[in-house]
Structures are given as structure tokens and as C-alpha cells.
Amino acid sequence: MAPALLKGALSGLRPRPDAPLGARRLIVMVVLASLEATMDWDVMTAQSGAEGLRVAGDTSPDAILLDMMMPVMDGRAVLAELAADAALADVPVVLFTAKLDSLSRHDHELLGCAGLIVKPYDPLTLGDQVVEILRWGD
Secondary structure, eight states: OOOEEEEETOOSSOOOTTSOHHHHHHHHHHHHHHHHHHHOOEEEEESSHHHHHHHHHHHOOSEEEEESOOSSSOHHHHHHHHHHOTTTTTSOEEEEESOTTTSOTTHHHHTTOSEEEESSOOTTTHHHHHHHHHTTTO
């Protein structure tokens, strides 16, 4: 069975948090297609942190890819909610960020995340980066 991966409000081309919903959806679809095509994973998507929490609660994903910059509820708020939920607290989280000035390459450890992927990223190697961070190939 393919790993279930929740890609929560993920963006690769990094639209502004106030970008039109259509632009955010297009980017989510690019990432979805990338992960499903290159890794054969079952990928669930969410357009916001709140929706991502609902989807995660309903599906029990094997991992979560989380953008730090989202409308309404940012990545730090989502991480706090995940940590407070006994059913989701142990799900590994990989952060996406474009702002290394506000999140260093080691801050993800302090936030309790498995790893960090810096945008922009290569859609053809995104799955491999996740596998390496989560040590799924070991």
C-alpha cells in the first residue's frame, strides 16, 4: 500500500498568502501531480491550515508536508494544533518555507519537525527529498 501523505496548503511557486484562491489551487495541483507521478503515493490536499487539520484528522496520514506561510492559520499554528492532538502528534511533519531569514535550517528541529525543504524546489525530486528526510528508504 502506498504511503498516505497529506500535503497541507503546500505551495511550490509560493504565491503570496493573499493571492487569489485559484493561484493557490494551481500550485497545490502541481505538487499533487508531482508526488503522485514520481512516488506513486496517495496524496490528500488542503487549501489552508484549518482544512489540513480536518483532513489529517479524517485520514491519519503517514506524513504531512506543511507550508509555513498560509492564509488565516500559519504553519506554526498548525504545528501547535497537531502537537495537541493525541492522534496526530506523532505524524512526521516536513516544512516548506521560502523564508530562511525567519526559519533557519535548524529551527525545524525546535518546532518538532522531521525536516525542512526550501522553496523553490524541483517537482521531479520533491518525493526523493521527502523520502530522505523521513528515512523511508532505510
